[in-house]
Amino acid sequence: MRKKMILRLSVLAVFLTLLWSCRSEDFTKTETNPQRNNSDFFKHQSSLYAKNGTDYIWILEEYNKETDFLSQMPDQKGMPVWDKMYAVETENATGLMIPLSYDNETMSSVLFATLDGKNTVTGVRNYDNTILQDIVYDQKISVENREKLFFTFMFMDNRTFGNEEFIGVPKDLFTEEKYDDQYGRIKVSDFTPISEVTVHQEGKLFIGLTCFTTYHCTHHGGGACDGCSECQTTTCTPVILGTADDPFPPNGGGGGGSGGGGTPPIGPNVPDNPCGGTMSAAFYRPGPGCGGGVIPSNNDPCQKTKKLINNAKTKPIIDALKAKSALGGEDGYKIKADGTPTGAIHGASHSVDFGDKTGYAGGYHNHTPTGIPVFSPNDMDQLLQFALAQGNYGNPKNAFIGMVAPNGMHYIIWFNGNYNDALVTFSQDQLDDYTDRYQTRYGMYKPSSGDMDNEAIEKFFFKALKDMGLDKKVNLQRIENDGIVKTIIKNTDGSITASPCP
Incomplete structure (x- = not known):
């Protein structure tokens, strides 16, 4: 350098x-x-x-x-x-x-x-x-x-x-x-x-x-x-x-600095345009779909999730939470951008409060045998707080929360909005209302015996996300038992597509 x-x-x-x-x-x-x-x-x-x-x-x-x-x-x-x-x-x-x-x-x-x-x-x-x-x-x-x-x-x-x-x-x-x-x-x-x-x-x-x-x-x-x-x-x-x-x-x-829409001169230092006719409002920003997949994004949740779960600093706490998820009670850890975790934060029977999030990119916690094996409205509220904790100089899209459950489910959510999107605040009454709807839906979706399948759980998550006005502001990923990471997408018809990360 x-x-x-x-x-x-x-x-x-x-x-x-x-x-x-x-x-x-x-x-x-x-x-x-x-x-x-x-x-x-x-x-x-x-x-x-x-x-x-x-x-x-x-x-x-x-x-x-x-x-x-x-x-x-x-x-x-x-x-x-x-x-x-x-x-x-x-x-x-x-x-x-x-x-x-x-x-x-x-x-x-x-x-x-x-x-x-x-x-x-x-x-x-x-x-x-x-x-x-x-x-x-x-x-x-x-x-x-x-x-x-x-x-x-x-x-x-x-x-x-x-x-x-x-x-x-x-x-x-x-x-x-x-x-x-x-x-x-x-x-x-x-x-x-x-x-x-x-x-x-x-x-x-x-x-x-x-x-x-x-x-x-x-x-x-x-x-x-x-x-x-x-x-x-x-x-x-x-x-x-x-x-x-x-x-x-x-x-x-x-x-000339005209600001009047002139084109830059053609010369040896002008880079190629990967966006074709799809241009952003600013020439230095990739347009929608820019590059046709030729140029992968470095802010891709796939890359970030793989880096996080394979980090030598975070892997031990994920393993500890998997063990905790089978016992009862929730634990959590706050995690810095480089993967450094805090000590265990002991929560209640079905919740954990990460507390002050300043200086941390996100957190990991477990759900329990009697808990719901996907993120709760309270988890999503805390994700917004982690996004805001990135401050004026960090990237709110680096904010995340991970969750492991005893049925083998392991999910991560990444914030996908800008700083202003994270400024949404929920009153306790609102969170209580979202939680009531969340638990009611869970009772409707849950089969009389056995576990919910992946797609049912993920549909359930996206409905809660929509209730809170966070549709398209949060990326969901599933980590399979064999370590394969899949990005979960809600289609326009309400169905779910799970795309394996490359």
């Missing part, structure tokens, strides 16, 4: 140089009529989003009343995702990055804003996905500056929507970090907070510390990284962030 490249891979490299370079609005207006209601742009809950007593959103709103900068932004459709706003504060300046989206799934742009020590706005600048595309494909702009901007969009997309997979990365960028050069694919994850920022040279030089993980192997599974430890590099490094004399590239660079 190149140390020189690592020094470039800091979101703050873009962020804090903007403290000096965007002192005035330099937008290119692409829409005469905004496709959003600008009067709603600044709506927010100040009690949640004010920081250190300062409501930056209110300050920006007042600044817009003076300058009408909203009407000048290239992105005239996106609305801000205020709870994902990222702020870096120093003694004399503050920098803000605000993600915008118009479909609640894809980031349409990033709005940068800078304030001085008196919280006076000194500049705002908006980069949409078209401007990003113009810049990163413009070879007249340095590799260093193009990587800075691209990495910033990766960081904000991951922070906002949990996306880790990116395509369309030019061939001369991140040359040792991409795991697929033909399609320009890179996986970047595990962003951690900036631990500190120091300022030198009368506020002109910023130094920060950031950590992140890249996946870069090209020798496993036909050119795709399979999540093995050999293809992951996690690095924490001090980064020099730039000075007033070394600003971020001018808007648009050689590409």
Whole structure:
């Protein structure tokens, strides 16, 4: 791994140089009529989003009343995702990055804003996905500056929507970090907070510390990284962030930054498009069905489940829970992202509370001979809590809960929504109601003798999921007694398909 490249891979490299370079609005207006209601742009809950007593959103709103900068932004459709706003504060300046989206799934742009020590706005600048595309494909702009901007969009997309997979990365960028050069694919994850920022040279030089993980192997599974430890590099490094004399590239660079839908130039560094005519709203995101299965996803539950159940740290606790499931009473373990478990958490006869989930990706527990051999509404509620526990820097799709039962059933659920989906909260009355329906259905499905078959149990699970409004937000997998992992899918006609993982 190149140390020189690592020094470039800091979101703050873009962020804090903007403290000096965007002192005035330099937008290119692409829409005469905004496709959003600008009067709603600044709506927010100040009690949640004010920081250190300062409501930056209110300050920006007042600044817009003076300058009408909203009407000048290239992105005239996106609305801000205020709870994902990222702020870096120093003694004399503050920098803000605000993600915008118009479909609640894809980031349409990033709005940068800078304030001085008196919280006076000194500049705002908006980069949409078209401007990003113009810049990163413009070879007249340095590799260093193009990587800075691209990495910033990766960081904000991951922070906002949990996306880790990116395509369309030019061939001369991140040359040792991409795991697929033909399609320009890179996986970047595990962003951690900036631990500190120091300022030198009368506020002109910023130094920060950031950590992140890249996946870069090209020798496993036909050119795709399979999540093995050999293809992951996690690095924490001090980064020099730039000075007033070394600003971020001018808007648009050689590409003009029009934001008007221009196509990138055809050249040796433009990767192939694996998506055919099915394009995502952002050129750096795989579209629906992108690649036709040629390029497997690194966020695939199959890969994650295999890695989890075969982890030397988690396998002993799964075995312990299998033994416990035949005895009565529930035990559980919380598990960190690397597979490290806690000690046993002893629960009640038919429930276990994992407690504070901060710092943990998920948990494993057992059901009992007299319990129901599939996840309960309480389990699904705790899955949401694990998703939220990934915080602003983790991926909520890494949240999971495993369950083993004495009849040989062994299931895992993975959260499959974004951070906002996990914000759903259930009152105790609601959970009690879902549990009543759950137990009533179980009595209807359960045969008079013997165990329920797999399909009946799985239909039962999906009905409970639908009751809770979590349909398509949770992936279900079954682990057979011989260790084969199967992904369970509910078909449109209500039937169940169990597809073996490759």
